[in-house]
Amino acid sequence: MAQVAYAGASRVYPGANSVRAVDGLDLCVGDGEFLVLVGPSGSGKSTALRMAAGLEDVDEGAISIGERDVTHLPPKDRDIAMVFQSYALYPHMSVRDNMAFSLKLRGMPKSDIGGKVEEAAGLLDLTTYLDRKPKALSGGQRQRVAMGRAIVREPSVFLMDEPLSNLDAKLRVETRANIAALQRRLATTTIYVTHDQVEAMTMGDRVAVLRDGVLQQCASPRELYDTPRNVFVAGFIGSPAMNLLTLPVDGGAVKLGELEVRLPAPAASGEVTIGVRPESLSLVGAGEDGFDLQVELVEELGADAYVHGTLAGHDEKLVVRADGRTPPRLGEAVRVALRDTGEVHVFDPESGLRIDAD
Amino acid sequence: MTAVVEAPPSPEPPSTRTRAQQRSSAWKRRAPLLPALLFTIAVTQVPFLVTVFYSFQSWNMVRPGSQHFVGFDNYVDVFTDSVFLGALGNTVTITVVCVLVAMLLGLGLALLLDRQFLGRGIVRTLLITPFLILPAAGALLWKTTMFDPTYGLLNWAFGIEVEWLSDYPLAAVMTQIVWQWTPFMMLLILAGLQAQSREVLEAAQVDGAGRWRTFVSITLPQLSRYLQLAVLLGAIYIVNSFDAIYLMTQGGPGTASTNLPYYIYQRAFEGFDVGQSSAMGVVVVALTLIVATFALRLMFRAFDVSRGVK
Numbered sequence A: 001m002a003q004v005a006y007a008g009a010s011r012v013y014p015g016a017n018s019v020r021a022v023d024g025l026d027l028c029v030g031d032g033e034f035l036v037l038v039g040p041s042g043s044g045k046s047t048a049l050r051m052a053a054g055l056e057d058v059d060e061g062a063i064s065i066g067e068r069d070v071t072h073l074p075p076k077d078r079d080i081a082m083v084f085q086s087y088a089l090y091p092h093m094s095v096r097d098n099m100a101f102s103l104k105l106r107g108m109p110k111s112d113i114g115g116k117v118e119e120a121a122g123l124l125d126l127t128t129y130l131d132r133k134p135k136a137l138s139g140g141q142r143q144r145v146a147m148g149r150a151i152v153r154e155p156s157v158f159l160m161d162e163p164l165s166n167l168d169a170k171l172r173v174e175t176r177a178n179i180a181a182l183q184r185r186l187a188t189t190t191i192y193v194t195h196d197q198v199e200a201m202t203m204g205d206r207v208a209v210l211r212d213g214v215l216q217q218c219a220s221p222r223e224l225y226d227t228p229r230n231v232f233v234a235g236f237i238g239s240p241a242m243n244l245l246t247l248p249v250d251g252g253a254v255k256l257g258e259l260e261v262r263l264p265a266p267a268a269s270g271e272v273t274i275g276v277r278p279e280s281l282s283l284v285g286a287g288e289d290g291f292d293l294q295v296e297l298v299e300e301l302g303a304d305a306y307v308h309g310t311l312a313g314h315d316e317k318l319v320v321r322a323d324g325r326t327p328p329r330l331g332e333a334v335r336v337a338l339r340d341t342g343e344v345h346v347f348d349p350e351s352g353l354r355i356d357a358d
Numbered sequence B: 001m002t003a004v005v006e007a008p009p010s011p012e013p014p015s016t017r018t019r020a021q022q023r024s025s026a027w028k029r030r031a032p033l034l035p036a037l038l039f040t041i042a043v044t045q046v047p048f049l050v051t052v053f054y055s056f057q058s059w060n061m062v063r064p065g066s067q068h069f070v071g072f073d074n075y076v077d078v079f080t081d082s083v084f085l086g087a088l089g090n091t092v093t094i095t096v097v098c099v100l101v102a103m104l105l106g107l108g109l110a111l112l113l114d115r116q117f118l119g120r121g122i123v124r125t126l127l128i129t130p131f132l133i134l135p136a137a138g139a140l141l142w143k144t145t146m147f148d149p150t151y152g153l154l155n156w157a158f159g160i161e162v163e164w165l166s167d168y169p170l171a172a173v174m175t176q177i178v179w180q181w182t183p184f185m186m187l188l189i190l191a192g193l194q195a196q197s198r199e200v201l202e203a204a205q206v207d208g209a210g211r212w213r214t215f216v217s218i219t220l221p222q223l224s225r226y227l228q229l230a231v232l233l234g235a236i237y238i239v240n241s242f243d244a245i246y247l248m249t250q251g252g253p254g255t256a257s258t259n260l261p262y263y264i265y266q267r268a269f270e271g272f273d274v275g276q277s278s279a280m281g282v283v284v285v286a287l288t289l290i291v292a293t294f295a296l297r298l299m300f301r302a303f304d305v306s307r308g309v310k
């Protein structure tokens, strides 16, 4: 067991215009913690993970695992196990040999290896497939073999790069829960890369959001959701995304259509960007406090419906969560109210940073 | 939605179609391939059958009218002919040694070419060149510029005076063949190396395998198909080597570097003994078939590398 610490770690791909794929990453993953790295495509998640694995050079800064500085150690000396997006199973070996490979390399006696492999196979429900080759397995089974290969080694850190992205939606939900449960049971420090924010929110003890190689915020899922540090995190976390509007400030308040929203924070004059989650808005009867919305699209998800529309008199787009049983019709004008002014997030329109009350 | 209810009027369920109908439609489908089949039979099977026929005749073209049926006499002569047996031995030596050496060299070069370095494209092109040169030109090149006792580069480089072609005829011929075939092996193996998944190699690294271990346990097993193909194709071509021997040593001195194709050529076109050379040809074809089907299969079962670490 060990903690993983990035200290100003950067990966710079050389070239005519060099790419800073990971830029000065400062991040500490606690012992036994499940940390999820999330961000849009190309944000450097895989690169950051591969730096910890030793598959990618660290051009600036340092990385340590446990108390050891591993910045320049080869992967085999880092005591880590990695699960790849493509699973990267050894195609010419049976499931058993795939799992046993690292143990054999370590020179563990044959009898012990057999026991360990059986144990891991039992844990992952793979016992009946032990003698098959990877190509005779389904995607979900391959995924489990990849997990098994990581588990048998009892490494001090698990690194997983989008291990669920090749599974179908239903299997993904199931496997998501299994991986999280397994990690809790083994209590092994884990860094998990995903671009799926539902995975990020449901699995991680903490979630680190990356953008263009720069860490935006690292916090618990709740905190990330409730107090995003900047506009990017606010827009990235949550589905559908938070409504973000840049509006002029007038006497400590902004006007959302006819609705005057008192800013919880003393914003400077000029403009602010406010963020309102779709579930902070609701449809109300005409004449109540609120603003009018021209309905342009209704997404019905069963329990809920998301109403996309334009603020009457502006061209700002908004999404509102509504009851799934009585959704408004297209082209209709509806009245929308804000649940609580405390649920409005305020950001500086220039820096994008959150402005908090006092 | 009535259209769904109405069953489409099927003229005749497929099961009731008669055998004859099926057969005729099958022939119709295959008919376009017939010319190719006839051509193949005409240019490969007919000559072979004619050769088999000749091999049962005593027929020397120098003595017209001598042609008559002799049964298996030619075959008996072939197997008691010490030159033939010597040539057979030489053929086996040349094939085995050249295929193995060319494959090992090719593997080494492919491994070097599989990594990134400055000028890789140029190096690759240069390495392929021997394969692009006409075999006869390559043989002449080695005979003159490399092995010549007075102005050959080899003697000049080592400061010695060796008659390579008469002192070490077989080795000299094999050197040329290896030189010619190494690029072929290299290209095949390089294709195999580059077809490997990078993530699988990385997984092995993370699992604790060093370079050598990764090569032995991951790369080599995945290459085995390519190596098999390389051995098979290489052997087929090298068994038939003729240019190098004809141009460099003429099978000599004596019959020291005579291989089967060259010996058959000598018997047929210098000795004009159609019967004998036909019998030899048939024997060679039979041996090659046996080797191709059994020996190769056995060989790959014996060193079946696709098992992983033991």
Ligand SMILES: Nc1ncnc2c1ncn2[C@@H]1O[C@H](COP(=O)(O)OP(=O)(O)OP(=O)(O)O)[C@@H](O)[C@H]1O
Binding pocket: A013, A019, A020, A021, A039, A040, A041, A042, A043, A044, A045, A046, A047, A048, A195
């Ligand atoms: N060899 C390379 N040379 C130059 N730039 C590279 C190289 N490899 C990756 N990059 C760049 O580094 C950045 C980060 O890549 P990375 O693979 O870490 O993204 P990611 O967050 O994992 O994205 P995804 O979700 O699509 O997998 C990208 O902008 C990519 O273009």
Ligand SMILES: [Mg+2]
Binding pocket: A045, A046, A047
């Ligand atoms: Mg990635």
